[in-house]
Amino acid sequence: MRKLFVFLKDYKKETILAPLFKLLEAFFELLVPLVMAGIIDRGIADKDMGYIGLMGLCLLALGAVGLVSSITAQFFAAKAAVGFSAKVRQALFDHIQSLDFTNIDKAGTSTMITRMTSDINQVQSGVNLVLRLFLRSPIIVFGAMVMAFTIDVKSALVFVVAIPLMAVVVFGIMIVTIPLYRRVQSALDKVLGITRENLTGVRVIRAFHQEGKEEERFQEENRVLANLQKFVGKISACMNPVTYVIVNGAIIALIYIGAIQVNIGSLTQGEVVAIINYMSQILVELVKLANLIITVTKALACADRVAGVLEIQNAEAAPLPPGAGDVKADASSKEAGGGGREASPFLEFDHVSLTYQGAGDKTLEDVTFQVQKGQTIGIIGGTGSGKSSLVNLIPGFYPVTEGAIRIEGQDIRTIPAEELRGRIGVVPQKAVLFKGTIRDNLQWGKPDATEEEMWSALDIAQAREVVEGKQGGLDAEVAQNGRNFSGGQRQRLTIARALVRRPDILILDDAASALDYATDARLRQALQSVENEATTFIVSQRASSILHADLIIVLDDGAVAGLGTHEQLLQDSTVYQEIYYSQYPEKAKEA
């Protein structure tokens, strides 16, 4: 919670000025009865028309000054609240962007979205209201009490009892309802989750004809939400009536005390009226406050949820084993001196193991291999054998649990993430494009890419025809998630996106699965051409995709089950043989 207040810092001036001008307005309002008293006591009593006119103008002037200060207050309040929420929203977005892959896996997308939208909106209205009105109420309540003391101490004691009582009610209800509002928000999360699911999974849901069931599910969650809202509403609904009872009870007490005091002559009738008026004034303020308190309570609950996201911390990098990084670089340069250049591997996996956070079993176990610059490496293996996990380690998406990965002798943990990832082009399994133009999407790979660079990347990715087939070419519109492109077209564009930056290392994570064989073959040919100098990792199910790789890594259940060229593996890896012959039954017959 306190975390969010920091964002008001830049609006210090506004945050102070808004309530100040609000108080000024209240002050001018309080002067009005005094002027009116003047009209009655002097104007009417002396039949002084001129004086009445003057005082009338005075009333108008007070109104005008009140108007100006009030509008000023509204402006500062709005500015602070809107600016504050914009800052929080940006900070939240930035923070989510900074989360590592482990945290992204854990956080749900839909709850992040509610927090970024609906929750922050609630906080915004909360801040706006607090600045405009919330601070005014306590000041008027205490001001009224102070005024009562100047008139009569005994009567004022009623205030001393009533005000804490009201405070207990107001804050009590707030304390009870804040956790409940938090539950309301998480019920809303669920409703949002189902809505999103039904949009993203519409084909599957309709294919299974589950529309009716989905509606039931939605109605159930929606009902839970409505019931929770009603329940909280019931508690909040007590605020007004209870404070009303307290204030009027106090008025009854004041009449009683006043009657006795007047009877013995220590108080006048007018003073009783004044004290009762102050109590009524408190009531008016409390009614206003009660109307606000729901918004403020909600805002507090929402602020908590927002702060919760800001508190997610990326795990600290595990300490490097001694001798990692530079030391190794020295070693390899020594090697280079002795055994010639080829001996120094461009990229090296050194007894790498990976266990995902919260998982029971190792996903990768003791993986060791070395790669020379410019080589093509094929990775093949069954579903769930750890192929993607292996290539995800290279850009440092997940930290290795054991062992080390080195690029040119340097442990990747010692290379800043941005620098490391800047050298690597990744084509993920899920081919996603972003809203904008094709050009915008290609610029993801390299922000300052020239037209020539883009076309050359598109050529290698076999995507030239995709772009030329669209109206506007490079400037053709891409809808959200690239919905206006087919799976194969998206895949080729995502490959081009990774190639634009001419990466040192190119990772194709089963990135050609939606391509037909002819296109796939042309793509591979292009990747091996001089146009592409990257050290290329190809993860694939297709033996044909990796057949000609310089090095093939066969994975089985997270462990290396074979390492070598196609010919070598065909000789001595049973797992590889099985995979290969399953796709080339004719060759099996020959063998």
Added chain:
Amino acid sequence: MNQKETIKKVLRYIRKYRIRVILSLALAALTVALTLYVPILTGDAVDLIVDKGLVDMPGIFAIMKKIGIVMVLTAFAQWVMNICNNHITYHVVKDIREDAFHKLEKLPLKYLDAHPAGDIVSRLIADVDTFADGLLMGFTQLFTGVLTIFGTLLFMLVTNVPIALVVVCITPVSFLVARFIATRTYSMFKLQSENRGEQTALIEEMIGNQKIVKTFSREEAVKAQFAKINGKLEDSSLKAIFFSSITNPATRFVNSLVYAGVGIFGAFVAIRGGISVGRLSCFLSYANQYTKPFNEISGVVTELQNAIVCAGRIFALIEEEPQTPDAKDARVLKDARGSVELKEVYFQYTPEKKLIQDFNLSVKPGQRVAIVGPTGCGKTTVINLLMRFYDVDSGKILVEGTDIRDITRGSLRTSYGMVLQDTWLRGGTIRDNIRMGKPVATDEEVVQAAKAAHAHSFIKRLPQGYDTVITEEGGGLSQGQKQLLCIARVMLTLPPMLILDEATSSIDTRTEIRIQKAFAQMMEGRTSFIVAHRLSTIREADVILVMKDGNIIEQGSHESLLARKGFYAELYYSQFAV
């Protein structure tokens, strides 16, 4: 959609709760009457406290008792009224959300494919929320505000007609000011809503694909993009909020005019002896009470303004054209044997781009039909048409000799088991995901289906096995594992016909062959459609359709197509090339 129509539609939703609305109104009237009565009682009490020795204690006790009763009554009425208002608001909101969701399930895919999910989600969640806030505020403050005005007006007219008329003449200015501001701010709120929708769409896109953002180290660029929209939203929000909040001070200024008017006019009347000083001061306090609700109302009006804009957006969704409903006499497809026929089918997504043209195909029960062709040739479109996700532009598709437009969508679609390349799983346990097509399936059946789909071994290794909760869209599972789950899901339903659209593209070939065997066993005598790039996947098909640019260019078995040495042969040999 204009404001008036939207309000009418909101009223239609409220009508269902009219008894509560009437009760709420009645209680509001009671509360107002009682609250106006209390000052009179206290005034009476004060009149009994005249001076030293002149205090009527028994009279005061009687009044105190009265105030006590009125107070308890008021509090109770207020409480019940609040609960009524809560009930009405949250139920109306619930109804609206239900209707919106109902529409979501009925919207044609054409609409859903063309609209960002984030925008629709924002309508259903954020917009409805804002609407609820406005509606609740309207209920709790609008009624009592209006009633207080009428109550005090009555008291004033009884006391002194000419001065009351002064009040009545000046107050319309308050309304005019509020109206003026409200109409101006309507467009500002609309802009704010639009900017908000745009921002939500961006959030959805970037947070949903965060890994890709990080892969390309695009965090800074994305942050900048967000900052731009955020700045736009900040601007429009500031304008909307500030200008709408002027209403309050402006109407309060009008109130000061009323107060001054009563003061000056009243003083002149008093000089001529038309009203006593005591009466005048009483009048002034009423004038104050009379104008106060105007402030509240004008505040509520701006909230309502915002609420109506949001309601407009959600109603626009609710009123979106749904897919053509199933005909009343539509056939329920039962025990389909698997004869499918496409006759002279034409289809295109956009008018300017031709896709499927004069497509003819006849499939006999039990046949295995494979569709191959270069990317973008319309393979997936054929699936969209078979499942009736889209309707043909002309021509027809017959299943068991009946035009599929004369079959209920539900029975048509459940006759097919479908596995798509874009795997989709829902947040929930593995078990629930597999059971999706057949919720009554026993645990053994689930395990059996998972075994047939070769998913059992990896599920077993998950922390909680079948009860492992996966996040939405199956985060944490690999693409291949997700495909295995989708296959298990279909295996469980045992459909008469099968559609596999690149369903095994991310599964290794060894496992794929085993799965295919399982499918072959399961689909013995049933029709299946298989779209695949891997020609090894489809070699065993009875009929292979080779598609190019929306047309079938070759058709036949693997051997006959190879013998023809045409496009298929070229495709087939290309995989051994390089």
